[in-house]
Amino acid sequence: xxxxxxxxxxxxxxxxxxxxxxxxxxxxxxxxxxxxxxxxxxxxxxxxxxxxxxxxxxxxxxxxxxxxxxxxxxxxxxxxxxxxxxxxxxxxxxxxxxxxxxxxxxxxxxxxxxxxxxxxxxxxxxxxxxxxxxxxxxxxxxxxxxxxxxxxxxxxxxxxxxxxxxxxxxxxxxxxxxxxxxxxxxxxxxxxxxxxxxxxxxxxxxxxxxxxxxxxxxxxxxxxxxxxxxxxxxxxxxxxxxxxxxxxxxxxxxxxxxxxxxxxxxxxxxxxxxxxxxxxxxxxxxxxxxxxxxxxxxxxxxxxxxxxxxxxxxxxxxxxxxxxxxxxxxxxxxxxxxxxxxxxxxxxxxxxxxxxxxxxxxxx
Numbered sequence: 001x002x003x004x005x006x007x008x009x010x011x012x013x014x015x016x017x018x019x020x021x022x023x024x025x026x027x028x029x030x031x032x033x034x035x036x037x038x039x040x041x042x043x044x045x046x047x048x049x050x051x052x053x054x055x056x057x058x059x060x061x062x063x064x065x066x067x068x069x070x071x072x073x074x075x076x077x078x079x080x081x082x083x084x085x086x087x088x089x090x091x092x093x094x095x096x097x098x099x100x101x102x103x104x105x106x107x108x109x110x111x112x113x114x115x116x117x118x119x120x121x122x123x124x125x126x127x128x129x130x131x132x133x134x135x136x137x138x139x140x141x142x143x144x145x146x147x148x149x150x151x152x153x154x155x156x157x158x159x160x161x162x163x164x165x166x167x168x169x170x171x172x173x174x175x176x177x178x179x180x181x182x183x184x185x186x187x188x189x190x191x192x193x194x195x196x197x198x199x200x201x202x203x204x205x206x207x208x209x210x211x212x213x214x215x216x217x218x219x220x221x222x223x224x225x226x227x228x229x230x231x232x233x234x235x236x237x238x239x240x241x242x243x244x245x246x247x248x249x250x251x252x253x254x255x256x257x258x259x260x261x262x263x264x265x266x267x268x269x270x271x272x273x274x275x276x277x278x279x280x281x282x283x284x285x286x287x288x289x290x291x292x293x294x295x296x297x298x299x300x301x302x303x304x305x306x307x308x309x310x311x312x313x314x315x316x317x318x319x320x321x322x323x324x325x326x327x328x329x330x331x332x333x334x335x336x337x338x339x340x341x342x343x344x345x346x347x348x349x350x351x352x353x354x355x356x357x358x359x360x361x362x363x364x
Contacts, residue, residue, distance in 0.1 A: 133150065185200065231277060
């Protein structure tokens with residue numbers, strides 16, 4: 001494996017500049033369909049165009065390989081189950097792909113091989129292991145109390161090594177890296193970075209990381225209202241109502257805000273759209289102990305948009321956000337995976353759309 005500092009000296013675009021290096025944890029690798037979700041495709045394209053990299057600690061690559069196999073197995077199982085259901089309903093045999101173990105391994109390897117030109121490998125050294133163990137014993141972040149995270153501690157040691165030569169963005173939803181509820185890098189980790197003179201930022205998902213890297217405001221997406229209607233129709237009022245009721249609210253169908261940010265991808269006519277749709281909720285609890293003022297439900301997700309055909313495809317809504325104010329005036333935000341009907345899934349992605357086309361406008 002190459003030394004990350006050596007690669008920086010060889011590849012950086014200008015003298016004195018620190019390229020961006022994004023480290024994507026295994027959970028985000030898994031939930032982004034192995035970096036093939038719309039927003040992940042946009043991130044990879046951005047890194048290639050801007051001379052950025054993907055940091056790849058050895059301990060994390062092992063987890064990437066494991067999660068890739070899990071994700072492929074899970075999707076094939078869902079595919080087989082859907083085919084069997086169609087057979088039962090329609091009375092004819094539905095064909096589905098059966099892959100051998102060797103073919104599955106080839107697919108898993110290809111998923112990672114296609115990204116390898118972006119990798120900055122970081123070997124898992126004995127020094128990393130000892131320092132990670134020291135973190136666990138001392139209860140320092142990313143460990144919290146009795147929640148011991150040796151693997152995350154080892155990843156953090158690799159991140160610090162990368163940060164000596166790169167501006168590192170760590171994409172992780174592991175709460176141990178954060179101060180409070182995903183409000184920024186843990187204070188002790190921030191102090192550690194300052195003492196070493198390095199720059200590390202942490203983001204809970206790929207979309208927020210890409211938005212930070214591009215330093216752009218959401219675009220004025222011309223078809224925003226139409227796109228919002230398509231997404232809402234794809235998810236379904238009944239699923240949103242069910243999700244709201246599980247959290248103690250009534251879904252009002254009153255959409256009060258919508259935003260979309262467009263990102264370029266490797267295909268000229270295909271944009272990756274990161275979107276947010278916010279709805280008013282009605283609190284169903286009569287308890288004085290559960291007063292929740294101005295509750296709102298926000299869908300956060302991404303999709304592809306074809307600028308030529310006006311088609312929307314691959315809509316994903318991995319999580320829901322519920323926010324409200326307490327009687328004391330404090331803002332409370334609750335994040336949870338979007339899991340309709342409470343069905344256990346092996347992936348955070350639970351909504352996948354059919355392709356939708358925008359109606360053609362009448363000519364004058």
